[in-house]
Amino acid sequence: MKIKEIIVVEGKDDTTAIKRAVEADTIETNGSSIGDAVIEQIKLAQKARGVIIFTDPDFPGEKIRKTITEKVAGCKHAFLTKDEARPKRGKGIGVEHASSEAIRLALQSVKEEMEEYISDITFDDLVDAGLIGGSQAKARREKLGISLKIGYTNGKQLHKRLNMFQITKEEYDEAINRIIQEEKN
Structure with a gap:
């Protein structure tokens, strides 16, 4: 390669x-x-x-x-x-x-990187998914970074990185749903 x-x-x-x-x-x-x-x-x-x-x-x-x-x-x-x-x-x-x-x-x-992209993913979406402020937030952010191949970020940087790499709401939702499903099993 x-x-x-x-x-x-x-x-x-x-x-x-x-x-x-x-x-x-x-x-x-x-x-x-x-x-x-x-x-x-x-x-x-x-x-x-x-x-x-x-x-x-x-x-x-x-x-x-x-x-x-x-x-x-x-x-x-x-x-x-x-x-x-x-x-x-x-x-x-x-x-x-x-x-x-x-x-x-x-x-x-x-x-x-894309400077001008504005995602449909809101800060509230991150809070609602338990990626910011919850007891599982760090672990979920780590799993999300692996799933989306964007690396681990702290809560403050996550929204910026989702925008920077143009992660769509659909990609985000699929990844979050997989993480939540894995936690239930």
Whole structure:
């Protein structure tokens, strides 16, 4: 599988895992304090071939994703679940621990940012579905992120991400109904 876009990852081990799974070029951020030179490199990559942000499913990875998204418009996003990013042995979480199959699936399910899309999904819909403010909210948001392949978000960011990736009300409703049905079983 060959990827046209340049994939932005956190470090060398992530690049190794990506290249083991697919044929692609990468840019490494080398941590969460991304310098201006790396941002300029990502901007050039975005203009030339497009960019896929593929960071770890943890706080630093989300921080990197947010920083790049704020400074480089129109990026695409690939996500792994925390389970997919855990090593078979030992501790840690990251793209470098994911199987080649999980990486390929994440890259096949890339989501594209869209600034101007306004979803039919309201904040009240999120509250009503128990995604914000309830005892099961965090677990439900995690399941929703996996189902829609948009990654985990906190309650504040969920509505923004649903809009950013143009998740339709129908897709959202189907995912929520599946989650609620699974909880009943």
